[in-house]
Amino acid sequence: MNSTAPPAALSLDLDNQWTYLRSHGRQAWKEYPSYLNLAVPRILEFFRARKMAITFFIVGRDADQDAHREVLAQIANDGHEAGNHTYGHEPDFNILGPGRIAEEIARAEIAIERATGQCPAGFRGPAYKLSQAALEILQKRGYRYDATTFPTYLTPLAGAYQRFTSSPAARDGARRGSLFDGLRDGARPLAPYRWELAEGSLLEVPVTTMPVLRLPIHLTYLNFLAGFSTRLARSYFLFALRLCRATGVGPSLLLHATDFLGCDDVSGLGFLPGMKRQSVEKIELLDKIIADYRRFFTVLPLGQFAAAVESAGGLPLVTPRFTPAGPRGGKP
Ligand SMILES: [Zn+2]
Incomplete structure (x- = not known):
């Protein structure tokens, strides 16, 4: 690692098999199928071999399952940071009422702390x-940072296309105006800033997208490109890293458990980008991408990156603007 290189963050969303089945409308999600006992040891081995620590965003419901206790405890034992990825990974999280949102956050905190011994700060x-x-x-709960925002135009456009081409029932169920909400989200800042809130402020560390073009650079997207050519995926990532260095953006790169899994490990997720590829191909790509990332930046867990960003100072204050502002009628 180049220790004089500027800091950057690396995190992994520990989305489980059931969350993907749910977001794609597959009824099998209700049985909560899990690949964590396969994926987590493989992920931990990958980072152990490279002497790296990252942040794992853990879903509280999975942390509550006895079957996952051992692998989740090992995350903390290996020196990684445990972050909060809500209790139920609700697809409508942003439009839940404040009481339900508080429950989703607090209940996950308890479950994650019990499983890992760490109270999440992110x-x-x-x-x-x-x-x-x-x-x-x-x-109010004393979190150090939020790391949710994903300033891209590609996802809302792809979502609108998917709704346009989906069944009439699915299309009718889609939230009107969501394309415009998505485009507004896509215009948010790329570099860290502070949300200006009623009783203080909170650090935001966006998931980095390509400076200027605002295209995704996370591994799911790189695996999609690697389906055409590994060289294309790697050149694209290197171009993004050079743009980050040129524009002074300390990147926060996002991984998912599925970046370590292939069609040889899990069936029924072929609808996800990159899930038709073999695990060995995906881990080879990861090996190259993470090595490239470390040549350009000092790669840290998000909590340590947040501390570095805060000590550098000069963060702009941003007023939150979200629509809809409150809960929608008829929703839980
Ligand atoms: Zn997730």
Whole structure:
């Protein structure tokens, strides 16, 4: 590692098999199928071999399952940071009422602390979903940072296309105006800043997207590109890192458990980008990408990156703007 290189963050959302089945409308999610006991040891081995620590955003419901206790405890034993990824990974998290949001955050905290021995200081909402109520609750509960925002235009456009081409029932169920909400989210700052809240402020560390172009650079997207050519995926990532260095953006790179899993490990997730590839190919790509990342930056868990960003100072204050502002009628 180049220790004089500027700091950057690395985190992994420990989204389980059931969260993907749920977001793609597969009824099998209700049985909560899990691949954590396969994925987590493999992920931990990868980082142990490279003497690296990162942040794992853990779903509280998974932390509450006895079957996961051993592997989740090992995350903390290996020196990684445990972050809060809500209790139920609710697809409508951003439009839940403040009481439900508080429950999603607090209940996850208890479960994650019991499983790992760490009380989370960082938060990431499910599927990049965030609201002002969530920020206020995180600030009051003493969180150091939120890491939910994902400033890209590609996801809302892809989502609108998916809804346009989906069944009439799914299309009718889609929230009107969500494309415009998504485009507004895409215009948020790329570099860390502080949310200005009623009773203080809270550090935001966005999931980094390509400076200027605002295209995703996380591993799911790189695996999608690697489906065409590994060289293309790597050149694209290196171009993004050079742009980050040139524009002074300390990046926060996002991984998922599925970046370590292939079609040889899990069936039924072929609808996800990169899940038709073999695990060995995906880990080879990860090996190269993480090595590239460490040549450009000093890679830290998000909590340590947040401390570095705060001590550098000069963070702009940003007023939260989210729509809808409150809970929607008829929703839990
Ligand atoms: Zn997630």
